[in-house]
Amino acid sequence: MILIHCPYCDEKRPEIEFVNAGQAHISRPLDPSSQTDEEWEAYLFIRANPRGRHHERWRHVYGCGRFFNAVRDTVTDKFETTYKAGEPRR
Amino acid sequence: MTGFRLETGGRVDRGQTVQFSFDGKSYQGLAGDTLASALLANGVMLFGRSFKYHRPRGVMAAGSEEPNALISVDRGPGRFTPNLRATGVEIYPGLKAVSQNRWPSLKTDFGAINDRLGMFFPAGFYNKTFMWPRSFWDKVYEPAIRKMAGLGDAPTAEDPDHYAATYAHCDLLIVGAGPAGIDAALGYMDTNKRIILVDEQDELGGGALADPALWPWLERSHKALIDAPNVTILTRTTAFGYYHDNFIGVVQRLTDHLPELGDAPREKLLRIRAGEVVLAQGAIERPLVFDGNDTPGVMLSSAARIFANRYGVAVGKAVVLMASHDSGWHDVFALAKAGVGIAAIIDVRERVDSALMHEAERLGIAVHLNHSVMGVTGRHSVRAVQICNNDDYLGRRIDCDAVLMAGGWTPSVHLWSHSKGSLKWRDDLGAYVPDLPNENVVCVGGCSGDWDFGTGAIIDMLPTPKDQSRIKAFVDFQNDVTAKDIKLAVREGFRSIEHIKRYTTNGMATDQGKTSNLNGLQIASSALNKPVADIGLTSFRPPYTPQTFGALAGHAKGALFQPTRTTNIDSWAQAHGAVFELVAQWRRARYFPQSGEDMHAAVNRECVAVRSSVGIFDASTLGKIEVVGPDAAEFLNRMYTNPWKALEPGRCRYGLLLKEDGFITDDGVSARLAPDRFHLTTTTGGAARVLNMMEDYLQTEWPDLDVWLTSTTEQYAVIALQGPNARKLLEPLVEGIDLSAEAFPHMAIREGIICGIPTRLFRVSFTGELGFEINVPTAYGLALWQRLMAQGAQFDITPYGTEAMHVLRAEKGFIIVGQDTDGTVTPFDAGLDWAVGKKKPDFVGKRSMARPDIVAPGRKQLVGLLTDDPNVVLEEGAQIVADPKQPVPMTMIGHVTSSYWSEALGRSIALALVAGGHEMTGDTLHIPMPGKTHTAKVSGLVFYDPEGARLHV
Amino acid sequence: MSDVLIRNEPVPETQYVAAGVTISLAGPMQRYALRARRAEDLETVFQVTMPRKIGASEGGIACLGPDEWYLRTEAGATIPTASGLPVAITDISDRSICLVLEGPRAAEILMSGCPIDLDNFAIGRATRTIYETVEVIIIREAEDRFHVELWRSFAAWFWIAMTTAARH
């Protein structure tokens, strides 16, 4: 059970307080109707799934309730950093 | 000495004898004995049979690495435990142990025929045969193979014991309480660190327990640690797995060693989060590989020393040492001092440290350097060994009753490796040792390769003049993997050590290779003629030793397995004979049978009551979300398919929620309480999912909106009153709400008082009848329900369950998300176009509904289905075809999603998803079922009161 | 007619006593979810200082998240309304019950299924967390007294979990 630093609570808390919310920094297009099928497919389904440095979202659902972003190495499972939603990509 | 118990020595309590039995025969041991030491003391050498060849096996080790001496312990019904190591079973009065994998008896085992035919069962033999004739595989070969498989018998009754679990936190976790672990604990004792010290044995000491000279130090240290308030000592406790971020899985065995069990849990799982970890797991001695090295009486030399010094047991009266490492010599000297007769020391090396030679000479022990054991005489126990000179192979026989193997040492790097710490190969030790850590952890003592056992020669197997393809020199004893099996694997092209392991099963037995992996590597290395380090190492996986399922399940058993959520009214339903169904985590009343009623009769009666007078239904499980803030309406407008901004306070609206992929995920009726406050409802199973989804959009897509979501599912008990008499029943109980049709129309909400309790009263209907849903603070749900039942007696008020609710809504063509939809259904497919805001530029899921396949013709659409025979109630999930004559595989055009008998209509009704169904009204479709094909006509969705007259009264 | 209905609680109202711990149901109280972008707005509404740090609690108000506070007050107390400010005040008085664990083993018993380190959990601290699979809010009222707030429908299960842990 990994430890995750919640940037809002500012402490490391056990994984089962969190739910992973998938790849980070995929924002919903402002005008979906103007999207081509390819663009919409990319938004809905295409994922980086990198072997290594990965930007992902977590929600501290059994804690402060906030969604936030994280950079984690998918080979070692170690976090590089976590930061609040809305902050620029790291 | 009496039997093999030494006159003096050991830590056993000579004043306290313990009666126990093995294979029905009664024996006497001493308090402090393990089953292994007690049986050895009684001269028992034969403990079990090996997996494949059923060869007689004795004790090879003294600890948890034991591969041979596996037994079952029977503590009565449900308390049969197979595959226990005799070296780890503490004896107690009345212990009943039995041997395994033999028939009819341990001494005469028919399975031993495999040993005679061993030459036909080399590694991987099963891949090469049992293929012809083909039909024999299922009927003859495989059943036979399976019969032979397995070690101990399977448990047959439910385990009456219970198991505990907990999380624990410490600053320092020390694994292993040998000298190194104890020193670490003593070193940190005076800090303010919270320290947990665990050891798998029944007392602290590890290797020191076999070294009387260290006992005084051990006593002092033990006392100091017990007195230290910040140190927790856990014995009979195994750290079995090392997980991310210093999270260690640990199991403590609490009752197996006790004669009386009592109420205590059998084992306890501790999930320990440690700031820092010290691994002091020690090292395991390596056997030597030679013909007959598995004969009962052949064992590790360190084990013999433990049996003598810790348990006061001689493993033999004339003991031979076969060594490639100095440590064996020291063991033998200790044995001699303890009064064990030593027949000879044989060492494969040409020369050894002169100090060893002098000590042997002083003790009068014959020494044969540059010699090897080439064979062992005796089947059920050792009678003699043949040894030979490594150069000229000239041999001789030495009579003896035990052979000790000293093949060097293997550091226990298991947990280190679980933690993903790296390993490096050390030629001088012929072993892998910890290199770079991946967590906050250090290895100390034997498991770091740091020991004072002396030095040794690293060899794959002992030299022998015999034809190596004919001898049985074992590497993995339990799985009967011999040196020639490993060579065969290499010969057949298996080069990766993982392939060799899987092909030969070396290291895959219940000891997981603790004594076999390194010998296997050495043999593979010579066969491949590559340095060991270039062959790689099989990965270490948790658990370090086998751990009980029950312990890992912890408290999660029976009622505690998973929560069953119950409403405030559940106890009434229970008391009134409700039949329940599980929906998500909830338990809901499905129907309320009266005496002699089956489900069909009860549901018919409940439905008729609702249509003719009034029914009462516990709707508390519906999800509720309170949406509050200036932007509440804007938020809902973006989430739901239909428009919300214009909804007036006091009015309700049906909301349809899609996932971004355009498919229906939830629905529910929601009310606007005030310009900035909505009361949403969701499906029972969808509540948490919907709230999470809405939070996601709110927090990450539209953080600018001033609106907040709060789950109020459990704030309100919800009682639905449905039926023509609902208003009459309610009127006298309600204050501050005008219930008249004019003042309180369908799809409206009012706040007021009912029976003195504040209520949010909805006028809504999932039945097509005049209906109300009464929301009151949850704690009052039961009392209100009872008041309504009393007040409703005049109308024969009838409680109804989820089944009647399903029938009533189906008669009206109302869908149930998850039953009539399945995650691939759009609003248009479901006939809910009316619930989609045509003018809305965007809402969640809108764009996906414009994708090519979603707008393409031929999608499955929800329709009504009326069977030609009104008495046929179709099976839910039945498949629909256009042409029943076609051959299998048939082209299916849809399936039945809901199907019931409708008492109100006097016939069956069904809903179905059918390709292009919306254009098929009136068409006849076919439903092929086993034995009979039913026919039905496509209809509209609403079967009862299509104009909705009954609603607006 | 206004005959007063009686409350029905999901766990025994008699205290459970085991070695080193007692477990009992706290009496009825009012509970409110308070939400706002700016704590100041809630302070204007309630005329009290809101704790700013997540986990802090004072005057019956616990800060559970950056924009979330949990108010617990005695039954019957009057609660102000938003009065036009961008805040959300939601009545959740009956959503949860509160179990009181008191005694030297209180923390140990909670940690049977709660993964956070309650030995290092300051008095007065409050947090939302999890017990096995169930959401709880834990408030340390005193060295050896914890309040555990959990949703009603889970209470029967949680009661068995607590008493089982206490028995072992």
Added chain:
Amino acid sequence: MTRFSAFSLFAKALSGHQDWPEQWPDAAPKPAYDAIIVGGGGHGLGAAYYLAKKYGITNVAVLEKGWIGGGNTGRNTTIIRSNYLYDESAHLYDHAVKLWDGLSQELNYNIMYSKRGVMMLAHNVHDVQSLQRHINANRLNGVDNEWLTPEQAKAYCPPLNIAPDARHPVLGAALQRRGGTARHDSVAWGYARAAAALGVDIIQNCAVTGIRRGADGAVEGVETTRGYIASKRVGVSAAGNSSVIMQMADLDFPLESYPLQALVSEPIKPTFPCVVMSNTVHAYMSQSDKGELVIGAGTDQYVSYSQRGALHIVEHTLAAICEIFPIYRRMRMLRTWGGIVDVTPDRSPILGKTPVKGLYVNCGWGTGGFKATPGAGDLLAYTMAKDEPHKINAPFNLDRFRNGRLIDEAAAAAVAH
């Protein structure tokens, strides 16, 4: 290739098994091949075998970065079944089951396909509806799958707990009798041996590091840790690592890779006669030929290539197993391990062509790839040989994520209402 048989085993035994040849030669890469398969798991080796056997392309290399069968092929719980709901899935998996039958004889390698029956449990009314729908669809698709009452289920699998007061009572079960298990390593080795005998090069310790494409964008070959290898046809069958390989061709895929754990108990005498799965309780189990209880655990929630899972996943799995089979509470867990499963948005595989000419893909099998091994191999081979998908795998294309024609079995199992 020395033919395997009881006779050859007997004959070789007399000579002390000294002269068994290599089952497959450890080939070194040639400069060029007619076709390259990236990934030496069961699927990839199967594809190579069928390319050579059925489609006449024998100049084939299988490139494996480690040792063959070392990925999910050697890490799964070996369950074989085809009782899927949608026509597309049922046809895909049943194609595989038909090939499983007789595969030992075809490969002359006993892969120990054991038709023990796969039983899926229904624990609530919704499960019953869902399994009935499966059974009816399977029947009309010619796939065997039958309904069992709780009593019949218990008769078929005596350790099953059917007490009506269980937390998740058993309301019935769907049984596919042709379902079962096979010996996973043997599948990889059997295909490797048979393929090698037909001229296929099995190249281990050869990791693909790049995909070289020509001016027209078509595939020309692959860069590897053992040098450049040319081929105009490259089929990628790399399971958890598919995204990584695809990115070498500048293709982003609808995939995420998660850790999946499994575990075995200590071996015991025969006690568990079939395969049992419960989606509601999240547990599945069988007993191996060796006597171990083989148990599938869940996936962790985050993307990972660490082949390492969390303890709480194992705790939940064993709690579930002990609920359904209480007699095993005293059994002991011997070994746990982790694999990397690549999951698509609709949890169905992607098997076919890619936007890059000459590049073919077989991925996205999630937790269910082993059962499809022969079928996936055959269909990937067909697609590479004909440069067009077979009608069975045509629906499992990449386009479905754009046009919305998803094949979502899990969604069809739907959510409890």
